[in-house]
Amino acid sequence: MAKYLSVHKKYIGNMNKRNVLNCIRENQPINRSAIAQMVGLSTPAVMAITEELLKMKIICSAGKGGSGVGKHPELLSVRGDHFRYIGVDVGRVNSRVVITGQDGEILASSKCPTKGIEEPLHYLDSLSEQIKRTIKQTDIDWETIVGVCVAMPGLIEEETGTVIFSPDFGWKDIPLQKLMQERLEPLQVMVENANRAQARWETRPERKNKESTIFCIGLGYGIGSAIISNGELYYGSSGTSGEIGHIIVNPNGAVCLCGNNGCLEAVASGRAIAEQARQIVKFGHDTILCRLCGGDIESITAKMVFEAAALQDEVAIKLIDQAAKYIGVALATAINMLDPDTIYLCGGMMKNGDDFLERIKKYTRERQMHLAGRHVVICRGSRNDLNVACGATLMIQDLGWKFEALSFLY
Amino acid sequence: MAKYLSVHKKYIGNMNKRNVLNCIRENQPINRSAIAQMVGLSTPAVMAITEELLKMKIICSAGKGGSGVGKHPELLSVRGDHFRYIGVDVGRVNSRVVITGQDGEILASSKCPTKGIEEPLHYLDSLSEQIKRTIKQTDIDWETIVGVCVAMPGLIEEETGTVIFSPDFGWKDIPLQKLMQERLEPLQVMVENANRAQARWETRPERKNKESTIFCIGLGYGIGSAIISNGELYYGSSGTSGEIGHIIVNPNGAVCLCGNNGCLEAVASGRAIAEQARQIVKFGHDTILCRLCGGDIESITAKMVFEAAALQDEVAIKLIDQAAKYIGVALATAINMLDPDTIYLCGGMMKNGDDFLERIKKYTRERQMHLAGRHVVICRGSRNDLNVACGATLMIQDLGWKFEALSFLY
Numbered sequence: 001m002a003k004y005l006s007v008h009k010k011y012i013g014n015m016n017k018r019n020v021l022n023c024i025r026e027n028q029p030i031n032r033s034a035i036a037q038m039v040g041l042s043t044p045a046v047m048a049i050t051e052e053l054l055k056m057k058i059i060c061s062a063g064k065g066g067s068g069v070g071k072h073p074e075l076l077s078v079r080g081d082h083f084r085y086i087g088v089d090v091g092r093v094n095s096r097v098v099i100t101g102q103d104g105e106i107l108a109s110s111k112c113p114t115k116g117i118e119e120p121l122h123y124l125d126s127l128s129e130q131i132k133r134t135i136k137q138t139d140i141d142w143e144t145i146v147g148v149c150v151a152m153p154g155l156i157e158e159e160t161g162t163v164i165f166s167p168d169f170g171w172k173d174i175p176l177q178k179l180m181q182e183r184l185e186p187l188q189v190m191v192e193n194a195n196r197a198q199a200r201w202e203t204r205p206e207r208k209n210k211e212s213t214i215f216c217i218g219l220g221y222g223i224g225s226a227i228i229s230n231g232e233l234y235y236g237s238s239g240t241s242g243e244i245g246h247i248i249v250n251p252n253g254a255v256c257l258c259g260n261n262g263c264l265e266a267v268a269s270g271r272a273i274a275e276q277a278r279q280i281v282k283f284g285h286d287t288i289l290c291r292l293c294g295g296d297i298e299s300i301t302a303k304m305v306f307e308a309a310a311l312q313d314e315v316a317i318k319l320i321d322q323a324a325k326y327i328g329v330a331l332a333t334a335i336n337m338l339d340p341d342t343i344y345l346c347g348g349m350m351k352n353g354d355d356f357l358e359r360i361k362k363y364t365r366e367r368q369m370h371l372a373g374r375h376v377v378i379c380r381g382s383r384n385d386l387n388v389a390c391g392a393t394l395m396i397q398d399l400g401w402k403f404e405a406l407s408f409l410y
Numbered sequence: 411m412a413k414y415l416s417v418h419k420k421y422i423g424n425m426n427k428r429n430v431l432n433c434i435r436e437n438q439p440i441n442r443s444a445i446a447q448m449v450g451l452s453t454p455a456v457m458a459i460t461e462e463l464l465k466m467k468i469i470c471s472a473g474k475g476g477s478g479v480g481k482h483p484e485l486l487s488v489r490g491d492h493f494r495y496i497g498v499d500v501g502r503v504n505s506r507v508v509i510t511g512q513d514g515e516i517l518a519s520s521k522c523p524t525k526g527i528e529e530p531l532h533y534l535d536s537l538s539e540q541i542k543r544t545i546k547q548t549d550i551d552w553e554t555i556v557g558v559c560v561a562m563p564g565l566i567e568e569e570t571g572t573v574i575f576s577p578d579f580g581w582k583d584i585p586l587q588k589l590m591q592e593r594l595e596p597l598q599v600m601v602e603n604a605n606r607a608q609a610r611w612e613t614r615p616e617r618k619n620k621e622s623t624i625f626c627i628g629l630g631y632g633i634g635s636a637i638i639s640n641g642e643l644y645y646g647s648s649g650t651s652g653e654i655g656h657i658i659v660n661p662n663g664a665v666c667l668c669g670n671n672g673c674l675e676a677v678a679s680g681r682a683i684a685e686q687a688r689q690i691v692k693f694g695h696d697t698i699l700c701r702l703c704g705g706d707i708e709s710i711t712a713k714m715v716f717e718a719a720a721l722q723d724e725v726a727i728k729l730i731d732q733a734a735k736y737i738g739v740a741l742a743t744a745i746n747m748l749d750p751d752t753i754y755l756c757g758g759m760m761k762n763g764d765d766f767l768e769r770i771k772k773y774t775r776e777r778q779m780h781l782a783g784r785h786v787v788i789c790r791g792s793r794n795d796l797n798v799a800c801g802a803t804l805m806i807q808d809l810g811w812k813f814e815a816l817s818f819l820y
Contacts, residue, residue: 155781165781213646227748229639236623236749237785243746246779248739251660259780329658333743336653338637339646369656370669371565371575375647 016041020049021058021078029062029075050076058082078102084145086187087392088131089194090114090152092168092221092271093348095127097134098389108137109386117169121179128183147188147399149392150180151197153222158239161191167246167257167265168222192395194218194388195242196233199226200398201391202344202381213340216381217244219327220347221302222257223265227338245269249329264330268323270302270349276319277305287315306352321359323349328363335364335373346381426451430459431468431488439472439485460486468492488512494555496597497802498541499604500524500562502578502631502681503758505537507544508799518547519796527579531589538593557598557809559802560590561607563632568649571601577656577667577675578632602805604628604798605652606643609636610808611801612754612791623750626791627654629737630757631712632667633675637748655679659739674740678733680712680759686729687715697725716762731769733759738773745774745783756791 019039024030027038036046053059060079064072082102089096091114098109112130116123131148154166161177163169180189199216214228223245227234234241245265246258253262254272266272277300281289288308293300308316331343345357361378381387429449434440437448446456463469470489474482492512499506501524508519522540526533541558564576571587573579591599609626624638633655637644644651655675656668663672664682676682688710691699698718703710718726741753755767771788791797 155779225747236783237751238749238783240779240782240784241747241749243779243782246782247743247746248777249658249661251736251739260777263779325661329661333657334747336657337635337651337744337747339648339651341647367658367670369565369650369653369673372650372653372656373646373648374650 025078028077031073084140085393085396086148087389088150089388096389097131098386100393108134110134120174124179147396149190149396151192151194151392153194155240156193195224195226197391198388200394201387203228215340215343218347219349221270223269249326268326273302288313324359325363327360329367331364332367335368335376339373343378344381351383435488438487441483494550495803495806496558497799498560499798506799507541508796510803518544520544530584534589557806559600559806561602561604561798561802563604565650566603605634605636607801608798610804611797613638624752625750626754628757629759631680633679659736678736683712698723734769735773737770739777741774742777745778745786749783753788754791761793
């Protein structure tokens, strides 16, 4: 399965320098003649390029290599302290920014409630300010920032970074990449689907397993997913694969924000659970939720419903059980169709106890075809709040070395 | 996405001879030094092997190659008349056998109603007799038969060719490969899922497009599918991917042969349509079906329902529309999740006019997520009755050259 990121193709420029740099990054520490062999250049050509990179402090000496008698050539490494990556998680509840270094270490992060999305331009103004404030928290030089990856839920056009449609945000045809680029000049901006950024993060130890299919599902305010196939993100022919939140789990079910009805997201997302809880409380049912929300019914969140369920509140347990049932139907569908190796369940709804996970597993097993998907493992993704943003920084790393983000170096 | 056929690995034997033969087959006509370069052998080694293959009449001279002055080396080709492949389509309604030659030309075929499947061993006896009779129709030598591929609906264990579970046949844990091997000694037998054989056939011109995802759905007595990813069949972690017939399109829907309820197959397959039609006729509804079945309600088939619909019978149109609606929900699910390049609709139900296809397309577009899967093409597969069996012969071709099927040559 194909259609890997084709974004930024136009930026391919000084291939030799970039190939040498990539080769060092991927094989460090490495000597010059090995580089020459791997990238298909002459040793003198590699010597000239590495000389330049050393002068620019992008790479450094890493001692002498080899063993036995004879010459021990100098080894080269990329300077771990040079590059910075910015990942932005535009969640429906919170907007998070993270800045990482070469080895993925977090140098700074910030979190703001996501507000004012009805006016995309104003929201993007405040998001840009948040990013700039986060950069200021550190003493890093803007020149060292390879790029910014903005991850958000919805359908993204790969080539332009335009938000084609995001039901959760009510956005259609917003040229997000262009708008953020204008606000963050001269930084390079890319836009990705949040579930793909999450999947990139969740599967980082497994990317070496080229023979596996991994399904990474985000259960939060909305529901989405990403597919990792043979170690690469799978996009699909229109770049819109993974929309498990909008598969129909009940053809006569509730109307969804996407305009369709019976979607998984309409009956089992954090938004749907909170909405159902509000309705029930309004009808005067006896539930701990009345107390938890302090009388302000509109303030009820999915998080409160999970808290109430943990306190054995029957209404809350029913709501959560119903959501787990529908999620089980959707996972059974994914298993019957794709028979993946692993399904990671991530997102806000998975930050609660094991009860919800166990219910989902039980209903999935009940609804998947008898004896199909026998080897599928269903497990929880990591619960760190910064996963999506960190995944976004990895996507910059994947791309940044190859493209214009490095053009200031040449 | 991975997990390609791993069956028959144990048979890898005389690699050099097989590599040379494969190299000639894939690059014919080709000269000896080009073969040597491609398979990584010395030219004298290649000369010895090709001498042997020429003597055995497996390959032949194909004239002189090259242009300009100098030596024009002899070109070699595989003899198109040497090998035979047997494909068997174990359908729930008919069992078909086809024998093809090197270039896919059909040398013989046969069709028998599939009967007596309640006694698998007896059924396999009669299937073997059918295969032997079909071989006898031709004057081919058994020694030239590379192998037999039996394609049937259900979950197949790749390594052993065991039918783990076939709801349509009511079979569980039937060691089909072993049982057929015993009956067809000394032929080599492999077992595949029928939808994969169909997909192998449907996508033969596209197998060169390594960048596409193709979904091939069989709509017949049962409903199944196969996924072609990057030019290769996709199996999944348990080898059970593609079970679209058993995804749940209505959580409260009818009970399915698989034991679950609300499956697509339970509400929209040929079997389901026929069953619903029988119920309606029994209840005394006014429909052309009463006439078409000649008063024998139990003899009503899905084919009759399609005929009645073509005659504008309202009951029949309703039944078919209902099936198209559910198939649309399932296709929308496939599109939202996988966003494939092409969806081929194949199988008995697609052998009717365009009305059914158009209804399916309409409902799919209605139920898929707004603006997702914009580039997905939905079209009809070829309508030839022998497609599954012919696809099965291709699977022998894919494997046969590499493995024990050729051991009689050495």
